[in-house]
Amino acid sequence: MKYLTQLITLRGLAIAAISLLLKVLAVCFYRLTYHPLAKYPGPWLAKLTDWYAAYHAYKGDLQLVMCSAHEEYGDIVRFGPNRLLFNSSQGLHDIYHSKHVKKSKGYLAIIPAPGAYSVHTSIDKAMHRHKRRVLTQGLSDDVLRKFEPTLMNHIHLYIQRLMEGHGTTAEGWTPPKNMTPYCDHLTFDVMGEFGFGRDFEMQIHGGNHFLIDAIAASNVRTSIYAQFPELAKFKLEKILYPNGCIMRQKFLDLTCEFAKERVKIGKDAKQDLFSFVIDFKNPETGKGFTLPELWSENKFLVVAGSDTSSTVLASTFFYLTHYPECYSKLIYEVRTTFKSADEINSRDVLMKCTYLKACIHETMRMSPPAGGAMWREVEEGGTVIDGEFIPAGFDVGTSMYAIHHNEAYYPDSYTYRPERWIISEDNTEEDVERVQQAFNPFSLGPRGCVGRGLAYMEISDTIAMVVWNLDFKKPDGPLGRVGEGTEGVKNGRHRVREFQLIDHLTSVKDGPYIEFRPRKM
Numbered sequence: 445m446k447y448l449t450q451l452i453t454l455r456g457l458a459i460a461a462i463s464l465l466l467k468v469l470a471v472c473f474y475r476l477t478y479h480p481l482a483k484y485p486g487p488w489l490a491k492l493t494d495w496y497a498a499y500h501a502y503k504g505d506l507q508l509v510m511c512s513a514h515e516e517y518g519d520i521v522r523f524g525p526n527r528l529l530f531n532s533s534q535g536l537h538d539i540y541h542s543k544h545v546k547k548s549k550g551y552l553a554i555i556p557a558p559g560a561y562s563v564h565t566s567i568d569k570a571m572h573r574h575k576r577r578v579l580t581q582g583l584s585d586d587v588l589r590k591f592e593p594t595l596m597n598h599i600h601l602y603i604q605r606l607m608e609g610h611g612t613t614a615e616g617w618t619p620p621k622n623m624t625p626y627c628d629h630l631t632f633d634v635m636g637e638f639g640f641g642r643d644f645e646m647q648i649h650g651g652n653h654f655l656i657d658a659i660a661a662s663n664v665r666t667s668i669y670a671q672f673p674e675l676a677k678f679k680l681e682k683i684l685y686p687n688g689c690i691m692r693q694k695f696l697d698l699t700c701e702f703a704k705e706r707v708k709i710g711k712d713a714k715q716d717l718f719s720f721v722i723d724f725k726n727p728e729t730g731k732g733f734t735l736p737e738l739w740s741e742n743k744f745l746v747v748a749g750s751d752t753s754s755t756v757l758a759s760t761f762f763y764l765t766h767y768p769e770c771y772s773k774l775i776y777e778v779r780t781t782f783k784s785a786d787e788i789n790s791r792d793v794l795m796k797c798t799y800l801k802a803c804i805h806e807t808m809r810m811s812p813p814a815g816g817a818m819w820r821e822v823e824e825g826g827t828v829i830d831g832e833f834i835p836a837g838f839d840v841g842t843s844m845y846a847i848h849h850n851e852a853y854y855p856d857s858y859t860y861r862p863e864r865w866i867i868s869e870d871n872t873e874e875d876v877e878r879v880q881q882a883f884n885p886f887s888l889g890p891r892g893c894v895g896r897g898l899a900y901m902e903i904s905d906t907i908a909m910v911v912w913n914l915d916f917k918k919p920d921g922p923l924g925r926v927g928e929g930t931e932g933v934k935n936g937r938h939r940v941r942e943f944q945l946i947d948h949l950t951s952v953k954d955g956p957y958i959e960f961r962p963r964k965m
């Protein structure tokens with residue numbers, strides 16, 4: 445009897461396994477043949493399952509894999525059973541300026557709690573419009589101008605820290621400094637100050653440095669779920685990053701404490717986001733932000749605005765020290781444009797320093813902090829992207845890293861060449877227009893970055909101040925190679941003069957190491 449029961453159970457299991465296998469095979473067969481996107485080429489595993497993209501999101505090489513998929517399969521690539529990547533400027537603009545797409549369901553998987561939408565994660569267009577309008581007001585040019593002196597205080601401190609230990613060598617250089625933490629500390633402090641009216645004191649002591657790891661761990665989770673939203677149900681982060689949840693809670697507690705203190709000191713005590721936004725009413729809805737809403741947005745701004753800007757700064761130092769001819773041109777421009785460091789302000793830097801602006805653009809082209817694709821879902825009725833009709837319900841996107849290395853727009857695309865952004869005898873107006881057309885480090889359209897003005901201000905002021913005040917170079921020996929690619933490897937990380945970024949929605953980095961000394965007047 446016992447034997448018979450075992451036999452029946454085994455038989456049942458075998459039938460269940462076979463029927464599951466048949467079902468999987470049928471789904472695979474459908475996805476490869478009759479599926480509406482079956483005609484598009486792409487990595488075969490990506491056509492079958494989102495596990496492919498999720499794995500590369502976990503590994504941090506999604507941007508490289510997307511780029512090499514375009515090299516192999518062309519400008520339109522199927523990069524998931526229901527997802528298409530486009531690698532043309534027409535496709536880019538069709539997607540991100542379209543009225544017929546909305547943010548993909550992947551964004552739902554990354555909200556911290558049910559209903560807790562931020563401007564970034566709200567898929568509903570009316571909800572987004574309201575939040576965006578309030579934030580746009582809080583990030584207007586006028587607000588940024590008033591914030592700039594506070595920003596400058598943080599940059600002065602940054603420069604002091606970079607100079608610490610100068611004179612260690614006979615030529616007056618400091619010991620090599622790893623720019624990743626130095627840039628992280630600056631940008632986190634600036635975003636704390638902007639969002640909450642006080643900094644995290646990361647440039648002063650290490651008490652809050654855990655925030656950087658907390659956000660990095662949370663970004664791994666976010667980037668996996670953005671590729672494979674169904675995985676969110678399984679709460680994999682609890683297995684993969686048990687500490688991530690604890691650190692995240694510490695981040696929430698800290699920002700909550702900041703929020704309470706900010707309210708206590710009163711609206712006009714600081715020139716920060718709170719002071720400008722709290723009374724603002726959306727003329728369409730008559731509504732402003734409630735306090736909890738505002739703090740929830742601010743938490744997101746710290747995440748969105750810190751490590752992205754830090755990546756641009758660290759990458760710029762990497763390229764300037766790896767392309768000495770660019771460094772020399774930049775030094776000449778900054779030091780002849782401003783008579784003293786006190787004259788430096790972002791408006792003048794961005795207007796008068798053409799080469800510096802070109803360096804920032806070239807850095808963001810070579811190493812966009814968010815190099816993957818921001819997925820958009822096609823809405824009812826479908827839409828045409830780069831001449832292809834895409835039915836409703838499918839996701840479309842453009843990988844920034846891939847299009848920024850498309851040779852049709854950026855010849856010799858792995859070479860850092862700020863000159864490509866400047867009209868000259870060798871570079872016509874049409875050349876510059878073409879370069880600009882495919883450039884999208886902040887994404888484009890109604891969901892493009894609302895903080896780009898602050899990002900430009902912070903990055904241009906910081907680079908100008910460092911170049912004006914300090915000489916710098918990469919150290920000889922192994923430390924000077926941190927952040928470089930490795931010759932001969934086969935995973936897309938073989939380019940020595942390309943700064944290596946680990947793509948987890950935004951980027952993880954290490955280096956470059958740099959030595960500084962005060963400039964000789």
Ligand code: HEM
Pocket residue numbers: 563564565576579583745748749750752753756813814818885886887890891892893894895896898899
């Ligand atoms: C170099 C620095 C930065 C880069 C490269 C960058 C990049 C981006 C990108 C690619 C998006 C689109 C995301 C998506 O479609 O999912 C975005 C959105 C956003 N960014 Fe930035 N960002 C930077 C700095 C900042 C700063 C400093 C702030 C805050 C002041 C900020 C606030 C936001 C917000 C609120 C959104 C969501 C906008 C919306 O959905 O309407 N970013 N950013």
